[in-house]
Amino acid sequence: MTGVAELAERxxxxxxxxxxxxxxxxxxxxxxxxxxxxxxxxWVWYPAPVCPDCGGExxxxxxxxxxxxxxxxxxxxxxxxxxxxxPYVTALVVLDEDPRVRLATFLRDVPPRGLRxxxxxxxxxxxxxxxxxxPAFRCVG
Amino acid sequence: MGLARRIAIVGVGExxxxxxxxxxxxALRCEASRxxxxxxxxxxxAFDGLIVPGAGYAELHELARDLGxxxxxxxxxxxHSGTAVxxxxxxxxxxxxxxxxxxxxCCQGVAWGSERRGNVGQPHAEMRMxxxxxxxxxxxxxxxxxxxxxxxxxxxxxxTEAQLGAVAVACRRHAxxxxxxxxxxxxxxxxDYLASPYLAEPFRSADCCLVNDGAGAFVMTxxxxxxxxxxxxxxxxGVGCGVVPDGExxxxxxxxxxxxxxxxxPRAFAMAGIEPADVDFVALYDNFTALVIQQLEDMGFxxxxxxxxxxxxxxxELGGALPVNPSGGQLAQAFVFxxxxxxxxxxxxxxxxxxxxxxxxxxxxxxxxxxAQHATLVLGCG
Numbered sequence: 001m002t003g004v005a006e007l008a009e010r011x012x013x014x015x016x017x018x019x020x021x022x023x024x025x026x027x028x029x030x031x032x033x034x035x036x037x038x039x040x041x042x043w044v045w046y047p048a049p050v051c052p053d054c055g056g057e058x059x060x061x062x063x064x065x066x067x068x069x070x071x072x073x074x075x076x077x078x079x080x081x082x083x084x085x086x087p088y089v090t091a092l093v094v095l096d097e098d099p100r101v102r103l104a105t106f107l108r109d110v111p112p113r114g115l116r117x118x119x120x121x122x123x124x125x126x127x128x129x130x131x132x133x134x135p136a137f138r139c140v141g
Numbered sequence: 142m143g144l145a146r147r148i149a150i151v152g153v154g155e156x157x158x159x160x161x162x163x164x165x166x167x168a169l170r171c172e173a174s175r176x177x178x179x180x181x182x183x184x185x186x187a188f189d190g191l192i193v194p195g196a197g198y199a200e201l202h203e204l205a206r207d208l209g210x211x212x213x214x215x216x217x218x219x220x221h222s223g224t225a226v227x228x229x230x231x232x233x234x235x236x237x238x239x240x241x242x243x244x245x246x247c248c249q250g251v252a253w254g255s256e257r258r259g260n261v262g263q264p265h266a267e268m269r270m271x272x273x274x275x276x277x278x279x280x281x282x283x284x285x286x287x288x289x290x291x292x293x294x295x296x297x298x299x300x301t302e303a304q305l306g307a308v309a310v311a312c313r314r315h316a317x318x319x320x321x322x323x324x325x326x327x328x329x330x331x332x333d334y335l336a337s338p339y340l341a342e343p344f345r346s347a348d349c350c351l352v353n354d355g356a357g358a359f360v361m362t363x364x365x366x367x368x369x370x371x372x373x374x375x376x377x378x379g380v381g382c383g384v385v386p387d388g389e390x391x392x393x394x395x396x397x398x399x400x401x402x403x404x405x406x407p408r409a410f411a412m413a414g415i416e417p418a419d420v421d422f423v424a425l426y427d428n429f430t431a432l433v434i435q436q437l438e439d440m441g442f443x444x445x446x447x448x449x450x451x452x453x454x455x456x457x458e459l460g461g462a463l464p465v466n467p468s469g470g471q472l473a474q475a476f477v478f479x480x481x482x483x484x485x486x487x488x489x490x491x492x493x494x495x496x497x498x499x500x501x502x503x504x505x506x507x508x509x510x511x512x513a514q515h516a517t518l519v520l521g522c523g
Contacts, residue, residue, distance in 0.1 A: 012277055014273070017273060019269075031187070046393070069502060070294070074288040074342060076340075077342065078340045078341065084279060091281050102392055102393055105278050117293065135276070
């Protein structure tokens with residue numbers, strides 16, 4: 001469990017946490033995978049034991065195309081988190097596969113003309129260590 | 142109908158609100174509780190129901206002990222933090238009607254100024270999905286969550302930074318009229334607001350609530366007993382709670398901008414038999430400026446997307462059509478999970494608000510918010 005003490009350094013996820021391990025394994029392999037209900041096909045995000053639509057309990061981590069739209073964003077000017085150089089742009093993006101899948105992410109390649117909700121973005125992978133790669137999204141087009 | 146007009150608030154109390162108090166949270170809660178009971182003309186042990194949102198097991202019993210309580214009391218538990226404070230009259234009405242208690246004390250205090258040293262995000266850091274999928278990407282702490290909503294509101298509806306600023310300016314002007322408001326001596330004009338640096342764009346520091354120490358409390362009893370205690374009890378006309386069904390993580394709510402006020406406000410207004418147009422002032426949970434705009438929409442004071450223009454031109458200031466947060470609220474008085482809003486509403490309806498008095502105030506509305514939870518309280522003159 002992450003508490004105040006741990007936040008003295010950059011907060012990184014535990015790639016070995018069983019609930020999320022397939023996500024981080026896929027990122028290291030250059031894929032963005034999201035759990036999908038085997039019974040009804042609903043994308044189940046965040047990972048949960050039960051599908052919110054059909055109650056199915058078997059979910060397969062399924063590859064996505066990694067394309068999304070910008071939903072909202074915040075340019076952070078104050079260093080709320082240690083280990084992050086400000087300013088940075090953190091955002092929520094909605095996956096093309098299902099807009100109910102929103103991912104919090106860093107936004108890269110912000111165009112000089114600025115950002116607009118609905119702009120297309122695509123995933124890129126940023127290795128942090130041998131064990132951990134974080135997905136980010138960059139503005140395209 | 143139901144629990145409308147069955148109970149009243151007969152006493153209110155507050156500590157001084159300070160950036161950092163010299164006393165701990167237990168002492169602050171005790172002082173506010175004693176003040177509320179004294180304001181009701183009651184002995185410090187004259188309650189038999191206790192609601193202390195956020196208090197753990199030991200803190201609950203320490204408060205009862207510190208107040209001198211030696212008898213039995215009913216401990217009501219309900220929602221969390223701000224929602225719990227504003228929902229307390231519902232819990233109290235149920236307990237009183239059910240014969241579990243005759244007088245219920247609700248106390249809320251915080252010592253984040255002393256205890257958290259600015260690290261107010263701790264509860265969020267402890268949520269495992271946020272720890273895995275949000276914080277590593279900078280989506281943290283609360284100011285980022287709510288700035289994200291503000292940005293979305295701006296993108297969808299054209300809401301402007303000056304409109305966010307109008308909320309901050311109104312609260313600061315009201316705080317200047319209060320002798321127990323942390324920012325009373327720090328005036329803010331809209332130009333000052335717009336010239337100040339961003340924290341988490343579009344939010345500046347004036348968009349964010351205070352981080353402080355302090356406590357407030359209020360005492361509830363049956364309307365019949367209330368009338369015996371004082372000439373001007375403040376009547377609970379209606380109270381409603383609501384939850385966002387998919388609301389545990391704000392990042393994933395299907396209706397990203399809707400608070401559970403869309404459920405709590407209609408319930409409270411129906412119980413009270415009122416419409417938004419009947420309300421003389423509101424005290425809305427104001428952790429950030431944009432949430433005030435969102436609630437004004439969700440509660441039906443204006444339509445979705447019209448909250449920005451609604452707060453302009455002094456409409457929400459004292460003397461305007463709908464004064465909002467006359468105490469200065471949590472943006473400018475103190476952040477205590479809306480208990481200051483309840484106390485202020487009682488004072489307004491008693492006609493005791495001095496320079497902040499809303500003319501002819503007969504119906505006031507208070508809200509509490511906790512992520513997926515929301516409570517709306519309608520109070521009226523006795």
